[in-house]
Amino acid sequence: MTDNGKPIPETAPSSDLSLDEPGDRKSRKRRAWRQLKRSRLAIPGGVIVVIFIVVAIFAPLLAPSDPYKNDLSKTLTTPCAAHWFGTDELGRDILSRIIFGARLSLLEGLFSVFLAMLIGVPLGILSGYLGGKTDTVIMRLIDILLAFPGVLLAVAIISILGPSLVNAMIAVGVYTVPMFARLARGSTLAVKEEPYVEACRASGMSNLRILYRHIYPNISAHLYVMATLRVAIAILTAASLSFLGLGAQPPSPEWGAMLSNGRNYLLIAPHLVVFPGLAIIFLVLGLNLFQDGLRLVLDPKTVDR
Amino acid sequence: MLTFLLKRVLYLVPVVLGVSVAVFLMIHLIPGDPAMIVAGMEATQEDIESVRRALGLNEPIYVQYFKFISRALVGDFGTSFRTGRAVSAEIGARYFNTLQLGLTAILVAVLFGGFTGILSAVRKYSVIDNASLLASLVGVSMPTFFLGLVLMLIFSVTLGWFPLAGKGTWLHIVLPAITLGTPSAAVVSRMTRSSLVEILDQDYIRTARAKGLGEFVVINIHAIRNALIPVVTVIGLQLGYLLGGAVVTETVFAWPGIGRLVVQSILARDFPVVQASVLILAVTFVLLNLITDLLYGVLDPRIKLQ
Numbered sequence: 324m325t326d327n328g329k330p331i332p333e334t335a336p337s338s339d340l341s342l343d344e345p346g347d348r349k350s351r352k353r354r355a356w357r358q359l360k361r362s363r364l365a366i367p368g369g370v371i372v373v374i375f376i377v378v379a380i381f382a383p384l385l386a387p388s389d390p391y392k393n394d395l396s397k398t399l400t401t402p403c404a405a406h407w408f409g410t411d412e413l414g415r416d417i418l419s420r421i422i423f424g425a426r427l428s429l430l431e432g433l434f435s436v437f438l439a440m441l442i443g444v445p446l447g448i449l450s451g452y453l454g455g456k457t458d459t460v461i462m463r464l465i466d467i468l469l470a471f472p473g474v475l476l477a478v479a480i481i482s483i484l485g486p487s488l489v490n491a492m493i494a495v496g497v498y499t500v501p502m503f504a505r506l507a508r509g510s511t512l513a514v515k516e517e518p519y520v521e522a523c524r525a526s527g528m529s530n531l532r533i534l535y536r537h538i539y540p541n542i543s544a545h546l547y548v549m550a551t552l553r554v555a556i557a558i559l560t561a562a563s564l565s566f567l568g569l570g571a572q573p574p575s576p577e578w579g580a581m582l583s584n585g586r587n588y589l590l591i592a593p594h595l596v597v598f599p600g601l602a603i604i605f606l607v608l609g610l611n612l613f614q615d616g617l618r619l620v621l622d623p624k625t626v627d628r
Numbered sequence: 629m630l631t632f633l634l635k636r637v638l639y640l641v642p643v644v645l646g647v648s649v650a651v652f653l654m655i656h657l658i659p660g661d662p663a664m665i666v667a668g669m670e671a672t673q674e675d676i677e678s679v680r681r682a683l684g685l686n687e688p689i690y691v692q693y694f695k696f697i698s699r700a701l702v703g704d705f706g707t708s709f710r711t712g713r714a715v716s717a718e719i720g721a722r723y724f725n726t727l728q729l730g731l732t733a734i735l736v737a738v739l740f741g742g743f744t745g746i747l748s749a750v751r752k753y754s755v756i757d758n759a760s761l762l763a764s765l766v767g768v769s770m771p772t773f774f775l776g777l778v779l780m781l782i783f784s785v786t787l788g789w790f791p792l793a794g795k796g797t798w799l800h801i802v803l804p805a806i807t808l809g810t811p812s813a814a815v816v817s818r819m820t821r822s823s824l825v826e827i828l829d830q831d832y833i834r835t836a837r838a839k840g841l842g843e844f845v846v847i848n849i850h851a852i853r854n855a856l857i858p859v860v861t862v863i864g865l866q867l868g869y870l871l872g873g874a875v876v877t878e879t880v881f882a883w884p885g886i887g888r889l890v891v892q893s894i895l896a897r898d899f900p901v902v903q904a905s906v907l908i909l910a911v912t913f914v915l916l917n918l919i920t921d922l923l924y925g926v927l928d929p930r931i932k933l934q
């Protein structure tokens with residue numbers, strides 16, 4: 324953003340979650356932290372998420388063996404000292420595969436939500452800010468996307484693009500667009516009526532600049548809370564697609580794909596299904612718990628739940 | 629009521645038209661030559677040509693759409709590439725199987741979620757309340773395919789109470805319905821609890837108690853109906869999840885529904901079946917949403933006025 328000489332009113336930095344509280348940044352941060360602790364489960368949730376992130380980053384150092392290496396002398400071993408989570412039908416170490424799978428799941432969640440925000444947020448802000456015909460057209464398009472029930476939209480997109488991990492992430496991203504578009508629109512409608520936006524307009528600021536400097540920073544907190552929730556849902560959805568054979572393909576250590584493969588051995592080696600399943604549950608549960616705390620920080624009114 | 633109904637129905641027209649265009653365009657959005665991709669890797673030039681003719685891809689796009697929609701309106705979706713049978717025949721029975729599974733799952737969600745929700749609200753902060761909070765959190769965090777496989781492992785393989793998969797007696801639907809309904813039950817339970825907790829704080833509840841009514845009557849006659857409105861909203865929102873989620877649950881339990889058909893058809897590149905199934909599920913969803921909206925009117929007469 325180039326400065327045209329006029330002083331720019333300062334707005335809350337977008338990373339700060341407490342919106343309309345007075346006081347300097349430090350005390351606001353302290354307050355946010357206090358609220359986060361109040362949710363009781365948010366901190367454990369955050370810890371779980373951080374553990375998964377660390378595992379994903381340091382996967383090559385943490386994994387006891389190569390996640391792709393077959394060892395046909397040790398197929399379908401039950402959990403033991405050498406293989407904590409056992410081995411699969413090709414003798415691959417399941418713990419190592421789950422550790423590397425954390426990378427794929429986090430990537431699925433983050434990339435698809437990033438894509439959804441990239442498309443959905445500008446659409447929603449424009450729709451809310453401009454109103455009129457633009458609003459009608461954008462929202463009708465969003466309504467059409469929402470007419471496809473649940474994961475079916477993602478499934479339909481895969482049927483066009485073809486099954487693969489990247490296409491699954493794109494499909495989940497598009498499937499998530501309506502949620503961000505609607506949230507961004509609603510929040511923009513609320514912020515747009517604020518006196519400071521009117522003041523900006525009166526002082527001759529361009530629409531684009533108002534949107535970027537004033538509207539977006541003030542609705543971003545809501546968007547981040549939504550993003551945390553949607554990352555959890557995106558991970559579940561992408562794993563479902565991989566389970567159906569529409570996402571990550573074997574031999575990729577994607578958790579959903581591992582479960583799909585392990586299904587064939589359910590009767591003789593249930594650990595092939597149990598461990599990837601638990602991995603998904605813990606990661607998604609962690610994100611959900613953390614999200615709950617974030618919501619409290621944002622909206623302290625929701626005390627009694 | 630009639631204007632309300634009419635407005636809602638009119639609003640649906642552009643959405644349904646938009647959905648039909650989107651579904652129609654699916655085949656044209658395939659990167660590359662759709663006829664070549666649909667015909668498959670080892671197709672000869674003639675195969676590709678015959679596919680092109682079968683799909684009508686030689687004609688201008690608006691003619692294609694017009695033909696597509698006028699045939700779809702009378703239930704003609706062409707022939708399945710995979711089986712050579714009429715698409716409508718492939719879908720027919722499967723559609724009702726999916727509806728049957730979906731409705732049973734709603735029943736599971738409402739009964740189980742409603743019951744635990746009411747219990748949690750009445751016994752706020754008790755062991756039951758905390759346990760149901762934890763169960764709900766796990767319920768929404770668990771992939772349905774994992775839940776399905778675990779239920780299958782415990783109740784079919786180990787205990788032998790229910791059949792492993794497929795469709796036959798009423799026993800076949802139990803595990804799939806619980807699998808599909810559980811995440812919704814978790815959401816319904818939380819919503820029922822928070823809604824009922826709020827209602828129980830209202831003055832008219834205090835009045836009901838003050839005039840000496842028993843707790844049972846207060847909860848069941850005075851509180852539940854008012855607590856029901858947000859719960860119906862949530863159930864309405866869950867319908868999409870249930871219809872879409874059927875894709876996964878049906879695959880796990882080999883339930884002969886339309887969701888499993890979609891997945892099989894995508895993997896087999898059987899496009900007419902994919903298009904028809906997606907269109908039918910989307911239209912069903914739109915109609916179910918309409919019904920939910922009308923249900924509000926019945927539950928809360930104030931809504932009709934808006």
